[in-house]
Amino acid sequence: MNIFFLEFRDPLFSIIVFFALIFIITFLSYWWGRYKRKEDYKHLDRFLKQFRSLPTQDELKELVSRGELSQKSWMLLAASYSKSGNYEKSIDIYNEILKQPDNKEQIEIMYLLGKTYFKAGFLERSKQIFLEILRKNPRTPQALETLLLVYEYMRDYKSALEVLEPLDELKKDVTCDTLYLKALELLNNAAVDSQEKTEKLIELYLKSRRMSYMIFEYLFRVNPKLAWEHFDSSESENLVDLLWNLPTDSLNMDVISSSSYLRELYTARGDINLSLKSSVFEFDALINLRGKTNATLSFEYICSSCKQLYPFAFHRCSSCHSIDTINVEFSLTKDYHRDFGEESNSFQ
Template identity: 40%
Template sequence: MDNFLIEYRDPLFGILIFFILVFIVSFFSYWWAYYKRKEQESEISKFFSKFEENADEEILNIQKTDTKKAFLLLANAFEKSGDFEKAIAIYLNLSKLSKDSFEKEEILKRLGFIYFKIGFLEKSKEIFIKTLKFFPRDKESLKYLMVIYEKLQQYDKAIEILESLEELGIEKYESEYIKALYLVKNSTSDTDKLINIYNECNELVRVVFKYLFDYYPQIAWKNIKSKDLIYISDILWHLPFEKIDFKYVKKDQFLSELYSAKGYIDTKKSSKIFELNVLLNLKNDIADLDFEYLCNECKSIFPISFTRCPNCLSPKSPTVEFILTKKRAINEENISI
């Protein structure tokens, strides 16, 4: 008997029992969640089926119209609250009920927007392509499809969609942004085209000069306008020392303040910009600059750099906001996309 009890006091036996219990709990949790989801989907389907019972056709159509409006509002509420699964379930059921082509188009578009928001780009692409088969001149669907191709780095297809959008009328900076991005992502050496895009659309300073300062810094310094430096101040702050044109820097007040605060030069003792002024007065390694990015269209703020706003999809360069932060270790790098 003692030998039997010793075997069951074996640590390996205890570990085995633990993993068996974890498996059992996980198994039942998974199937319970699956059951509840199916039950929820079944309830929504049954709810919709109530409005398909035989009745006077005119009255039934009125009921359906009112019900659809109510469910569209409900789906929209779920969408805004972030409960995308319920919103998708409602839109899918509404698409089965709807017989009006324009109504179906709107429902399909809403589904495409939701899948886009949650990152299911392939599914979203499929829906927008389907929408455009029936409504090839739908500007909103075309724009989202172009952005999806951009995010999937299928720039040739994005350019094709752009051609259709240009026929329908599109803001110049929207059009030039895709062309600039196409040139940048294909590592073109035709910098003249990029400079022309920048001269025509100053709103695209970021996408153009991020690339030029990385690969053609001399051309970048030669063509950047002083008034646009603030929009790439984070790029300039993190620019390697050997890529900085100090002749240009000393002629510009903002750059002189920026690089004096950085410690690369010693020509400015103060600045009207609070964060730079603090760094100029500290004269030590305690503080550093970090950055936030304000979309000038929707006013959303993000901690990571962008060329197209993640919220409203505007390609206009964001406003760069300065933030004082603790000095990083030498081997740490600022990460941005």
């Protein structure tokens, strides 16, 4: 009997018992977790069977009011509908959640509803929701920023500029937005003639040295001579597609000959013969293959903020809504506009 008690008090025995308890607890926890997950999946599967075909608004109202899912789960489902482009169902869910009594996240849900209306193209409804949010909570920067986008899409640039005032008071940097909206307002003002527009755009550019793509895109189109007079050669790489697509009779040889990049660009295009090679691969290839290949440059546009790629130029990124973040990328491609009757090798 004494031997038994000695073994019971033995430290090694205690360690064995300790690890045995840990094993038993871990084993039970593991199987209990698996059981709970299985039950949760069954419940979720039963719930999702109701969405094999999209519910009507009345069915949706009943499902939300039934309370089988938490409000957070409904919001995730609404966000999923919105992400997949089914804005109607997303809007229905947000509207039904807002009808629930004692909603503590009303402002957040109203904001999500306003954004969904904006994505769906219901700009007036989106505007009204954001104005209501700001009436209750004036210092809501997210609502102000999205309302700014709504006004811009509605081409109500005066109201958009007014939104910048409270954003400025909230210590948000609105310098670029102000310049961008002033330029947009000017470009879309039919009462202002092209000469006055060019003068004011140049004034905006010289004050800030920003929005160069937007401003020179317009200047090179309506008044190339004036554009070259105010052109900064350091901007050549950012405006390479505009420069490449300029008509030959719009070129300024004095400015071109003073810049190595422009000399290489227009030698590669075949307008002049002032460079024998280039550090830019595409230019160098075109310079060395002049008259021997049917090739040109194609352009893509990348947002430097979110890295989204576009086949067309932009001034505000439609993905992250950043302004003046356009980066131009180019590559060699076959020139389909060249006369195929000419004697030249196809560029593969």
